[in-house]
Amino acid sequence: MNRSKSAATFERACRVTPGGVNSPARAFGAVGGSPIVIARGDGPYLHDIDGNRYLDFISSWGPMILGHAHPAVIEATIAAVRNGSSYGAPSEPETELAELVVEAIPSVEMVRFVSSGTEAAMSAVRLARGATGRDLIIKFAGCYHGHVDALLVSAGSSALTHGVPNSPGVPRGCTDDTLVLRYNDAESLREVFQAQGDRIAGVILEPVVGNMGLVPPSEEFRHNLRRLTRHHGTLLIYDEVMTGFRLAYGGAQELLGDSPDITVLGKIIGGGYPVGAYAGRTEIMKQVMPAGPVFQAGTLSGNPVAMAAGIATLKELKANPPYQRLDRMGATLEAGLRAAATAAGVAFQFNRVGSMWTLFFTGTPVTNYDTARTSDTKRFARFFWEMMDRGIYLPCSQFEAAFLSTVMTDDHVTQTIAAAREALREVAAG
């Protein structure tokens, strides 16, 4: 495929933007080569500026569950923008979208909108600390909650590590009260709560992980999370930025039958526009200013155009729930990719929940960050480019989830399996 215009444009971008991108995940660092520059998206496809078309499994890292340029979202945002783009004052769409979220998620009675998942996760952590009067926060290695100082901590090799910043610019003081545990490790959870449960403000996790590649939670892990947090008065925070309205209309918590204290949202609730949210029971959310003392604010929070996109997206998902069909397509894709990897003779694992999936290049079952990191990332990079050259755009890292969208069809799944069969043969040949 000719990608010369992408390469030239990326070089230009590198002169005026760090790394040529506005978010590191897009820079193809994990797969090598030069990122493709997108001209437009339509339905299940992305088109680059060289005129190549790709079946899109990145889905903008999750938001585009309805595919690109969905007519209902276009119509809603054009109508909204004709009324102006930002008022700095309350508007009805904010309340309409909040009511849709409250109606969708039983554990949620109140919602505060912000402009990104990072902002939502940061605010949720501050709320947990403010509401409990405690400082300690638990997170899990391999889970990502945006670039929140307190959560940018390195994943230690042991079951429990004290937060050590994993980025320059994060002072040690920001992570001193962050504990990092191994995902799906109920034993270390029990030990930490036994030792210092009454000091822990909150536990934050991805209830189904997308950010180490797809990793589902074990029943034991989830049961202990809810039991221990409830017993010790710690707030359980489900970061559903990726899984919210993706795995079920009520998110991973609906699919799993869980009830966290605070839910963090983003991506799909903005329909491709900048929206994040944190939400929970009234007694907790009423701690947030101006109702309560916990400070949080934002110029473009509840932006009317972004709200219109979110409302159109949720109304479409509510009116025509795609989840069973997405799961069926996912199962067909899984069976096909498993067969292709087996036929090629490569060591692999395949993890999937609904429309989120990851093909790991390792012979070790992937249940946490340690096992995810046994993957052969060089093989993944080769697979990524072999698929790109066959018009299939996968997430550009072994440690990301791929997404099916509602505008994909069985033919798209068949096409993807056929491409993977050829690509995996090339990977196996080395």
Ligand code: KE4
């Ligand atoms: P944003 O600040 O990027 O809107 O959301 C941060 C965030 C929070 N929580 C979860 C579970 C997330 O997946 C994310 C962001 N996800 C990444 C993809 N792994 C976004 C891609 C990027 O950083 O460019």
